[in-house]
Amino acid sequence: MEVPVGFIAKLWNFVSFLPFFFLLFILGLVKAAIVSPVVVGIILVGNSAVILGLWPAHFVWTYYCVAKTKRLGLVLKVLVMMLLPVPLVLWPIIGILGNLLGGIGYGFFAPLIATFEAVGQNVADKFFHCFVDGCLSTLEGSCTVVRDFTDFCFHSYFSYMDDLSEEIPPDEKPMDIKLSKLPSCLLVALLGVPVDVLLITAVALWKSPSMLFKGWKRLLEDLIGREGPFLEAVCVPFAGLAIILWPLAVVGAVISAFLSSFFLGLYGGVIVHQEDSLLMGLAYVVAVVSLFDEYTNDLLYLREGSCFPRPRYHRNMSPSTGLERRKSIDSDKNDQKNGREGSYNSKLGREGSYNSKLVSERSRTLKWAIQQYAPMQVWDWLFKSCEVNGRQLLRDGLIDVKDIAECILKGKCKKLGIKLPAWCILQCLLASAKSESSGLVISDGMELTRSNWPRDKVFEWFIGPLLIMKEQIKGLQLDESEEICLRELIMGCNNEKPEDWNDTGFPSSDTVRRAQLQAIIRRLQGIVGTMSRIPTFTRRFKTLVKALCIEAIQTGILADDRIGRILKSRHGGKSFHGIGDRKDREEIEDKSGRRAYDSGNIV
Incomplete structure (x- = not known):
């Protein structure tokens, strides 16, 4: 447009x-x-x-x-x-x-x-x-x-x-903790809470008008000029809605700063215990205000650093204040004028990245934003992969029908809820290790790389270890027989001790190689175990198990009248046909309206 x-x-x-x-x-x-x-x-x-x-x-x-x-x-x-x-x-x-x-x-x-x-x-x-x-x-x-x-x-x-x-x-x-340090920790915590709450809240209130007017200015520019993320969504007036609701965002930011200041003040007691110094804890109480002020300046594109002092609160850090950093910046610029470009180049690079950030933010469009995968899309891929691969594993006998029945009848899905997702992620890691991709190959024509994965800190905590494991698998250079055996072991073996693989028929007799693979599987199962605590995981995995149970009953793998009566009663007496194929898939349908089940092969 x-x-x-x-x-x-x-x-x-x-x-x-x-x-x-x-x-x-x-x-x-x-x-x-x-x-x-x-x-x-x-x-x-x-x-x-x-x-x-x-x-x-x-x-x-x-x-x-x-x-x-x-x-x-x-x-x-x-x-x-x-x-x-x-x-x-x-x-x-x-x-x-x-x-x-x-x-x-x-x-x-x-x-x-x-x-x-x-x-x-x-x-x-x-x-x-x-x-x-x-x-x-x-x-x-x-x-x-x-x-x-x-x-x-x-x-x-x-x-x-x-x-x-x-x-x-x-x-x-x-x-x-040592009892001798406890009085100092409590003293700094009691002093730090009122000081930091007062000062941090004051800084947040002082910066709130700037946040309000800068946000309004940017939104009005996008609205009137049809630029920024509203370029290709002209018919959707979210800009006007954002302008009206922006003061609520500012109020929410001030409230968040007020609430977080309590925890920042209490952390002074932790500093006292870490450094075994009352003075270091008091220095942190002062320095954290400077850190917060600098953070808000960077967030609102205000001046560099902070005007508040920042004393040293760790023994391995150099004393520095906002004013000192400002003087060093000015001296770097003077050095550059005199031909000394060493320290100025780093500052120039930072300014260049800052300017390019502003340019990119003003020029990017909604199409560019859509190219970035959202956490929900990756979440949908995982459950899509679990269902597609789960059906195949069920036919191959790698999924025990007793685990499915236990999940349906007793709600105990922990065993299957860790092994099946871990198997699917391992499949992804093996395929990614064979390819030349710098990220993860999640399906045909879809790669999850650093340039397109969700800009979400929690998501990065999960994806970072997976990239490391992919490189470890790539370095081991597994052959086809080892990959096949590895997929079977992750479903049918505990993988807790090296002796668990003694009678599994794993092709390699190299104990170091086997220990490395076992460590990868244990770490992968640990990641999945952490993921299983996310509330939506439990709901969606139970829906997935229901679909697998229906598949097992329809194919004759599982013949349990009790499970059949339970499933029929939950669906108003309807037959099994179509329940797992239609309703369960709607649970894992992505928000764009495109059914994930029609989007190519799953890794």
């Missing part, structure tokens, strides 16, 4: 846009007013019932695991048990209040945003979807929120506690 050129064209675009936007905004508000109370009721009542119902179990089990764990030393364990009543008593209050605010936000904004999305370029019958979209889907989403929250409280929490109470390796030392 052409971008309007000239002041008159831009002004006419802006004027013609306003009535269209306000009509959609009013319609979205009406839908939100109707849907929001129901959504708030579902989320508040459902999640509050879970919180209050499980609170006694959480209270008792937390104390039991903390008392049992060997990861904490005696002094730290006693201190934690003395302080535990505070978060455990506050949890129902904070949880219920958070669900109330979350329900209000979701019930209000989901229908409002869906109203604007209904007039997108790829939507047919826009008039109908303007009135319908965001109503039923928001109600269904609120039920999903309750279900995921329930899975977290039932599954994820107890899984974390079980890890805490597990045995530690012999070479690992438990965490502990």
